[in-house]
Amino acid sequence: MLFDFDGPICRLFAGHLAEDVAKDLVEWLARQGLKGLLTEAERKHPDPMAVLHAVNLRHPGSDLVTELEERLTQQELKAVDSAMPTAFADPVIRTWSAVGARLAIATNNSARTATGYLAQRGLAGCFTPHVYGRTQDLEHLKPHPHCLNQALNAMGAAPSAALMIGDAPSDLYAAQRAGVPFLGYARNGDKEQELRKAGAKDVVGSLEPVLRVLRGQA
Numbered sequence: 025m026l027f028d029f030d031g032p033i034c035r036l037f038a039g040h041l042a043e044d045v046a047k048d049l050v051e052w053l054a055r056q057g058l059k060g061l062l063t064e065a066e067r068k069h070p071d072p073m074a075v076l077h078a079v080n081l082r083h084p085g086s087d088l089v090t091e092l093e094e095r096l097t098q099q100e101l102k103a104v105d106s107a108m109p110t111a112f113a114d115p116v117i118r119t120w121s122a123v124g125a126r127l128a129i130a131t132n133n134s135a136r137t138a139t140g141y142l143a144q145r146g147l148a149g150c151f152t153p154h155v156y157g158r159t160q161d162l163e164h165l166k167p168h169p170h171c172l173n174q175a176l177n178a179m180g181a182a183p184s185a186a187l188m189i190g191d192a193p194s195d196l197y198a199a200q201r202a203g204v205p206f207l208g209y210a211r212n213g214d215k216e217q218e219l220r221k222a223g224a225k226d227v228v229g230s231l232e233p234v235l236r237v238l239r240g241q242a
C-alpha cells in the first residue's frame with residue numbers, strides 16, 4: 025500500500041498557509057538579491073513547490089535549490105503541529121497494517137515532515153522504515169515514479185500487487201508509470217474533477233468506504 029502524504033493522510037497546509045509558505049520562499053530569494061529570478065506570476069504563485077520548481081528550472085541542482093528546499097522542509101515541519109488529519113485515515117492505516125499489508129509513504133513532501141506527522145499520531149510504526157519523500161533531485165518528484173519505485177523495491181513488492189492512494193494527477197501519473205493500480209482520494213468536487221480529467225477511474229470522496237471494505241462490512 026503506497027500512500028501519498030498530503031491529502032490522503034492529512035492536510036498539511038490549509039489553503040492560506042500554503043500561500044504564506046510560498047511567499048516566505050519568494051521573500052527569502054529577494055533577500056538573497058534574487059528577486060529577478062522569478063517571473064511576476066511565479067512570485068505570486070500560491071504553491072511553494074511551484075516556486076522551488078521555478079528556481080530549479082533556472083539553476084538545476086544548485087546550492088540555491090538545496091537551501092530553498094531545506095527552507096521549505098523547515099516550513100513543512102512547522103506545519104506538522106497544525107496539520108488536519110484526513111477523516112478515517114488513521115483507522116484505515118491501523119487496520120491495513122493490522123491485517124498484514126505493508127505500508128509505505130510516497131510523497132513530494134520531505135520524508136522528515138511525513139515521519140514527524142506520523143510519529144505525532146502514533147502511526148509511524150505502521151510505515152517504518154518505508155517513508156520516501158523529496159530529495160534534492162527535484163526531477164524525481166512525482167509525476168516521476170521515483171519514490172514509488174523506491175518503496176516497491178525496498179518492500180520487494182510487485183507493482184501490480186500494490187495500490188497507490190493519492191489526491192493529485194501527479195500521483196496518478198506516477199502510479200501509471202510505476203505500473204501500480206491507483207485509487208484517487210478527492211476531498212471536494214474540484215479535486216475529483218481534476219483526478220477524473222487526468223484519467224483516474226476509481227475516486228472516493230472519503231476514506232470511509234475503504235475502511236468498510238477493510239473491515240469486511242462492504
Ligand SMILES: [Mg+2]
Nearest residue numbers: 028030031191
Ligand atoms: Mg497530495
